[in-house]
Amino acid sequence: MLTRTAASFCKLLATQFPVVVVTGPRQSGKTTLCRSAFPDKPYVSLERPDLRALARDDPLNFIANFPDGAIIDEFQRVPEFTSWLQGEVDADARPGRFILTGSEQIEVMNRVGQSLAGRVGLLRLLPFSLEEMAGAFALKSASRLIHRGFYPRVHDRKLDPANAYADYFATYIQRDLRTVANVGDLSLFERFTRACATRCGQILNLSNISADIGVSHTTARQWLSVLEAGYIVRLLPPYHWNSSKRLIKAPKLYFYDVGLAAYLLGILEEGHVNAHPLRGALFENLVVMEALKWFWHRGQRAGLSFYRDSNGNEVDLLIELVNGIFPIEIKAGQTVNTDYFKGLRNFAKLYETPPPNGGAIVYGGDESGIRYDTTVMPPAGLATFLSRLTGAAAP
Numbered sequence: 001m002l003t004r005t006a007a008s009f010c011k012l013l014a015t016q017f018p019v020v021v022v023t024g025p026r027q028s029g030k031t032t033l034c035r036s037a038f039p040d041k042p043y044v045s046l047e048r049p050d051l052r053a054l055a056r057d058d059p060l061n062f063i064a065n066f067p068d069g070a071i072i073d074e075f076q077r078v079p080e081f082t083s084w085l086q087g088e089v090d091a092d093a094r095p096g097r098f099i100l101t102g103s104e105q106i107e108v109m110n111r112v113g114q115s116l117a118g119r120v121g122l123l124r125l126l127p128f129s130l131e132e133m134a135g136a137f138a139l140k141s142a143s144r145l146i147h148r149g150f151y152p153r154v155h156d157r158k159l160d161p162a163n164a165y166a167d168y169f170a171t172y173i174q175r176d177l178r179t180v181a182n183v184g185d186l187s188l189f190e191r192f193t194r195a196c197a198t199r200c201g202q203i204l205n206l207s208n209i210s211a212d213i214g215v216s217h218t219t220a221r222q223w224l225s226v227l228e229a230g231y232i233v234r235l236l237p238p239y240h241w242n243s244s245k246r247l248i249k250a251p252k253l254y255f256y257d258v259g260l261a262a263y264l265l266g267i268l269e270e271g272h273v274n275a276h277p278l279r280g281a282l283f284e285n286l287v288v289m290e291a292l293k294w295f296w297h298r299g300q301r302a303g304l305s306f307y308r309d310s311n312g313n314e315v316d317l318l319i320e321l322v323n324g325i326f327p328i329e330i331k332a333g334q335t336v337n338t339d340y341f342k343g344l345r346n347f348a349k350l351y352e353t354p355p356p357n358g359g360a361i362v363y364g365g366d367e368s369g370i371r372y373d374t375t376v377m378p379p380a381g382l383a384t385f386l387s388r389l390t391g392a393a394a395p
Contacts, residue, residue: 002136002152004033006125009299011037013121014096018089021116022101024125025231025256026172029152030101033125034071038099042066045073052077059084069097076102082116089119103231126231127151127257129293131383142332142364142379143273146282149259150289165263169193172230183223188215192223196233196253197264201281203308204235204253231256236288239305239318239325246310258286283332287362287379288317291328294386313346315359319389325351326389327359334365341372360385 010033013020022030035043044066046052055062055078063084075081089097127150137155147161148154154164169190183189191213199209210220227233235251255261262273262282273279288304295302303320307313307327316330327347331340344359360375368377377385 002128002132002156004029004125004297005129005132005293006123006297006299007033007037009297010034010123012299013123014038014099016095017119017121018093018095019085019098019100019116019120020096020123021120022099022123022125024103025127025151026103027151027153027168028125028127028231030103030125031071031073032152034099034101038071038096041068041099042070043073044070046077046081047074055081063088066098069094069099071099071101073101074103075100086116086119089116093119123299124296126289126293126296128155129297129383130290130380131294134380141270142283142286143279144270145379146258146262146273146279146286147267147270149257149262151257151259154259161259162263162268165260168260169263183226188213189223192220193227193232194264196224196227197255197261198278199253200255200261200278201284202253203248203250205250232260234289234292236317237305239307248308248310252306254285254288256289258282258289261285280332283364284316284330287328287330287382290379290382291317291319291386294383300390307347309350313343313350315343315347319386321390329359329361331361331363333363336361336363336365336371336376341374344374 010020010022014037022034024030031043031045035041044051046055051062059078059081072081085098129150130145133150133155149161149165151164151168153159154161192209192215195209195213199205206220206224207217210217213220215223224233228235232255234254234256236254237251238248240247240249265276265278265282267273267276273282276282291304292302295304305318305320307315307318315327317328319326319328327344329340329343331337333340340361340363344361348359358374360377361371362377362379362382364378366378368375368381370376375385
């Protein structure tokens with residue numbers, strides 16, 4: 001079984017809080033992580049109708065079955081459950097009693113905030129990272145990574161990505177998420193999701209998307225919120241500081257898993273990636289999510305953003321550190337080009353305080369090194385680089 005980076009932080013939370021909540025996309029490995037981290041705890045899933053009915057209709061009896069706690073999967077399926085659990089952990093606040101998992105971001109956070117504030121430790125778990133896969137799966141070309149994505153079951157079961165993501169889309173996005181949003185026209189919601197995929201790595205323009213598929217801006221905003229709540233899309237905010245430059249204020253749009261984005265773009269084989277016009281955007285999506293995984297799986301705040309001004313100066317990824325902002329450029333090409341350094345140089349001139357440690361470039365090649373006093377690396381080198389950059393110990 002592959003060891004998840006987040007396991008250490010999950011166990012740490014269980015020594016500090018009576019309740020640990022693990023949230024993240026469906027099929028990102030939450031249940032597997034919790035059952036391996038806490039093998040002695042009973043496991044129940046509220047996806048089962050009988051257990052869900054018991055937790056809803058007789059919550060005190062349900063909780064009484066687990067005096068030493070339990071792993072409770074998809075706890076948000078019974079909205080009232082956390083209110084009853086609050087009384088239980090107030091009476092017996094032993095750390096690590098209950099481990100809860102949930103896939104709907106807004107619903108999970110609402111339940112935690114309303115009933116379990118101050119009693120819960122939170123972990124956000126995303127699909128596999130390159131750091132985790134390095135010892136278990138062959139890391140080949142960027143095109144292969146983009147095509148296959150990072151959902152555990154695709155790799156563990158050696159599934160065909162096209163079939164796996166088609167099933168994910170049908171059973172999760174079309175069924176679960178549209179229920180949350182009360183979507184009436186399924187075909188339009190599908191078109192909206194695919195339209196978002198065509199904008200991955202781009203500045204979000206909801207008016208443009210809504211016009212393309214023929215829905216109102218209000219509907220497009222609602223549907224985007226649903227995709228955010230379901231850990232399908234992630235908005236990367238622009239970075240702002242006191243500057244005379246006119247800065248872009250809209251966020252950039254990414255998918256939590258690049259494999260799902262590739263599927264929605266019609267990429268059904270690895271060979272399709274190299275010729276696809278959005279290969280660069282998909283590669284950027286991959287790298288940005290790798291950075292997010294590094295921080296979230298260690299329980300750290302991910303101060304990630306991007307820079308772009310009205311003159312076209314931009315840097316793909318900025319990381320907020322204690323001593324300033326660290327810029328990273330992302331380039332899909334396999335050969336390092338002098339143009340790759342242009343954005344970093346311009347940013348160093350614009351930024352009032354020189355960025356600490358210069359900057360870095362993540363590119364589509366295989367070699368790591370130093371060019372023009374800048375670290376250059378493939379995506380697989382990002383985790384080690386971030387550990388050095390932040391001074392983080394190995395998980």
